[in-house]
Amino acid sequence: MLLLVDPYYDGLGFRVAKSLNVKLVSLVHKVFPDGESYFRIVDDVSGEKVVCLVSVFPEQDKGVLRAIFLSRTLKELGAEKVIIVFPYFPYARQDKRFLPGECVSARIVAEAVFSAGADYIVTIDVHSEDVFKPFGSRFINVRASEAWAGYIKSVYNLEDVFLIAPDKGRINYIGSIASLLGVPYSGFEKVRDLITGEIKKHEPIDPRMFEDLVNSKRIAILLDDIISTGGTAAKVAKRLREEFDGRIIAGFTHGLFLPGSVEKLIKAGVDEIISTDTVKNSFSKVTVADLIANTIRKLV
Numbered sequence: 442m443l444l445l446v447d448p449y450y451d452g453l454g455f456r457v458a459k460s461l462n463v464k465l466v467s468l469v470h471k472v473f474p475d476g477e478s479y480f481r482i483v484d485d486v487s488g489e490k491v492v493c494l495v496s497v498f499p500e501q502d503k504g505v506l507r508a509i510f511l512s513r514t515l516k517e518l519g520a521e522k523v524i525i526v527f528p529y530f531p532y533a534r535q536d537k538r539f540l541p542g543e544c545v546s547a548r549i550v551a552e553a554v555f556s557a558g559a560d561y562i563v564t565i566d567v568h569s570e571d572v573f574k575p576f577g578s579r580f581i582n583v584r585a586s587e588a589w590a591g592y593i594k595s596v597y598n599l600e601d602v603f604l605i606a607p608d609k610g611r612i613n614y615i616g617s618i619a620s621l622l623g624v625p626y627s628g629f630e631k632v633r634d635l636i637t638g639e640i641k642k643h644e645p646i647d648p649r650m651f652e653d654l655v656n657s658k659r660i661a662i663l664l665d666d667i668i669s670t671g672g673t674a675a676k677v678a679k680r681l682r683e684e685f686d687g688r689i690i691a692g693f694t695h696g697l698f699l700p701g702s703v704e705k706l707i708k709a710g711v712d713e714i715i716s717t718d719t720v721k722n723s724f725s726k727v728t729v730a731d732l733i734a735n736t737i738r739k740l741v
């Protein structure tokens with residue numbers, strides 16, 4: 442097995458390489474004056490199983506194109522198997538035709554990468570798995586629950602902790618982390634304006650459970666798959682802060698942290714921000730390297 446590390450984010454690449462203890466493929470990469478990219482795979486990859494770790498944030502389109510170029514070139518050079526790892530899957534939130542005529546971009550990205558030659562796509566905490574079902578076992582979504590549970594256990598006193606899901610869609614996932622930790626959890630649901638569909642506020646799904654937790658615990662850990670503008674997490678944290686005077690920790694698997702997002706969290710009363718290392722950011726404390734490495738070991 443060989444590992445090709447994306448030149449744009451080698452921090453996670455380094456950790457995956459150490460965890461897998463594999464040889465790296467040498468890649469020459471440059472950008473021409475007109476902005477087009479050049480790649481050359483220097484090593485012999487014929488008959489090899491090659492894992493490519495591709496970072497897609499902040500330049501999603503270029504990341505997708507890198508995955509396509511590398512998959513096809515590796516196959517043309519005789520690689521036996523190509524596994525594309527997108528630690529953060531690009532366009533994952535555009536997973537339905539919400540309005541007539543829209544691109545279902547999440548599915549099209551996966552189709553393009555498979556058509557280019559990838560045998561598998563591996564990703565972490567994809568926004569929703571449904572759109573990828575047509576790809577069967579070739580599309581592998583790894584939940585970061587073990588990484589989150591390991592980190593939370595190592596840092597906080599679990600007696601004080603409860604987990605919060607920001608919306609109904611995440612409640613089962615947060616429940617699975619809570620059960621790994623043996624801590625309670627609760628969730629919020631979005632209250633929409635029935636006329637405009639706009640999210641007006643977030644309210645606890647189970648108000649009695651919520652009351653009980655805010656009155657008995659000292660640390661609330663709000664976990665979401667993505668932070669982008671920070672709007673969702675800030676609304677939930679603000680609502681939580683109305684009733685909770687303990688520490689509020691906001692954790693995100695994919696920390697995009699667009700400008701202004703951190704400010705929103707601070708204003709909402711968040712005390713600490715943490716994220717995994719699927720995307721390069723200054724709040725990465727939880728690594729997904731071992732989860733990626735373990736998944737790859739099962740595939741090769």
Ligand code: R5P
Pocket residue numbers: 534607665666667668669670671672673674
């Ligand atoms: C929504 O369904 C997602 O799980 C995230 O809550 C959302 O994408 C976060 O985006 P933002 O930070 O812009 O509110």
